Amino acid sequence: MARQCSEEPSPRASAAISTAGSAVWASAGMSVWGGGQPEGWVGPQRRGRRSHRPWANMGLRLPGGRNPVAPRRESSPGVGRAHASRQARETDLRAQGSTRGTEGALVAEHIEAILDCMVEGVILIDRSGLIRRFNRAAERLFGYRVEEVLGCNVSMLMPAPWNREHDHYLARYSRTREGRIVGIDREVQGLRRDGSVFPMQLSVGAFDAGDEPFFVGVIRDLSETRRMQAALATREAQLRLMFDQAPVGAFVTDARGFILSCNAAFERMLGSAARGLTGKRHLDLVHAEDRPGLAPTLAALRESGAGRTRCTRDLRYLRLDGSVAHVQLHVGLVDAVEGARVLIGQCIDHSAEHQARKELAALQEQFAHVNRLSVMGEMASGIAHEINQPLTAIAAYAQACRRLLAGGAAPQPATAVAEDLSDALEQIALQAQRAGEVIRRLRGFVRRGEASRATTHLGEVLTGVVKLAEVDSRSHEITIERDISPALPPVLADSVQIQQVVLNLLRNAMEASSARGSDGDDDAARRTVTLRAEVLAGVVRIAVLDRGVGPDADAAERLFTPFFTTKRSGMGLGLSICQSIVEAHGGRIGYRPREGGGSCFEFTLPVAPGGEA
Structure with a gap:
């Protein structure tokens, strides 16, 4: 847009703007006492005030720019007295005018300093939109020097479409005194000298100097604010995306x-x-x-x-x-x-992991059940022998009862027969209980059900598993020695699963001891397996020790690996299942060579809450 600038600023534009944006002005069109029109309160370079040269003989200047009246000499005494009186009044007026002029100049100085110190740009325009005042902050904002814009239309500082609408706003306000933007903060665009556009906050005030309206615009550059807001919005969008995705x-x-x-x-x-x-x-x-x-x-x-x-x-x-x-x-x-x-x-x-752990536990329980059935299958001959003994005894006592009832070759008194029958029946009952106990242990060991942990006294569990293991130990001619502390604290465990672990370890020890015995060294110490249980800090340690042939170093590192076995037959799942059971109970299981030869398999179980060691 072509710049159109007037030659001189209007004398009515003698105005001062406070830091609050309100307008304060002197009487429009009047000169300041002691000098000319105040023109030096805008721009980076202070323009000196034009002052009228005082008359050489009097140095007087009247308000309103009027020339002073020269005194005339009178010869008569009356005229002399009148002249003296008038001269005194003129002296008083001159003193008053000098004081007022000094005060006015001081106010202008103060206002000019305030405007130049403001961080907001301040622009004063007349009714035609011509710039009459332009402070230093405005120079920094728009890139113009004050002398380049004074007398130019303010629309030069506005990009489209604001520059086309500005004159229309001024004309409407002059005609109707209705200001849609006067007294209201607006966000508009400013146009710098280099052609760049920047966002700014504009506050417009209006005042009249005589019968002519003037407008004051206070401008704040929003470039940094908008940059920070854009950066904040971008950051917020990024965080929101990260949050949502x-x-x-x-x-x-x-x-x-x-x-x-x-x-x-x-x-x-x-x-x-x-x-x-x-x-x-x-x-x-x-x-x-x-x-x-x-x-x-x-x-x-x-x-x-x-x-x-x-x-x-x-x-x-x-x-x-x-x-x-x-x-x-x-x-x-x-x-x-x-x-x-x-x-x-x-x-x-962790729902999927929890479900996977639950399914894994069920699968491990199935493997454990299969393992128990496998153990029972391997112990079938021993079990049959264990059950056959009481059944054979029952049959023998039953046959004796029949003979007693039949009378035989030498009849006995009724009382003697009754006593013999009572003894025989008592033995039958005892042998039946013995067989029933074996079957009960077997049924409890191979039962299939969901693992259930409860406060368990290990002394009873270990005693029961030893009796079950003795079914197999007798066929191997192995002695199981118990070294169980009587003061074992309770543990939170599934008794059947703990029995399975101990039975697996005992059977492995018996097989290793039997293999050692086949080399010709059959002393009782080497055919003895020891089950030991003791209390440590917060845990119960259970160990199975033997003097048999232990695994070599390479095999020892893989003992608990699924499907690894040193036996000629077997699936290699026994120790792996034992490890999963023990760790599921919060314990640890391991192997170490026994001093003097043999092996030691041991595991720990944490003491139940509230249990006392």
């Missing part, structure tokens, strides 16, 4: 625990429709059994203040369909704007 569930709650926002992963985790969780209390989504432990943790986190290490808990959420989500929750506290505090939570869904 994160594979883990995330949510934000206020200080009372109500959900302010959550991402899609958290909604999917709980089976909720989009944004269906916003406004709900987070604790209400937690499984009822986990709430008592979580509530005080979150309360302590709120009280601790921001910066505290986040807390982590494993808990369960209730889905909308009633199923359970197993998650690991990480929560941290953040101080938000104006002192408000929010909790930010992240949830890692």
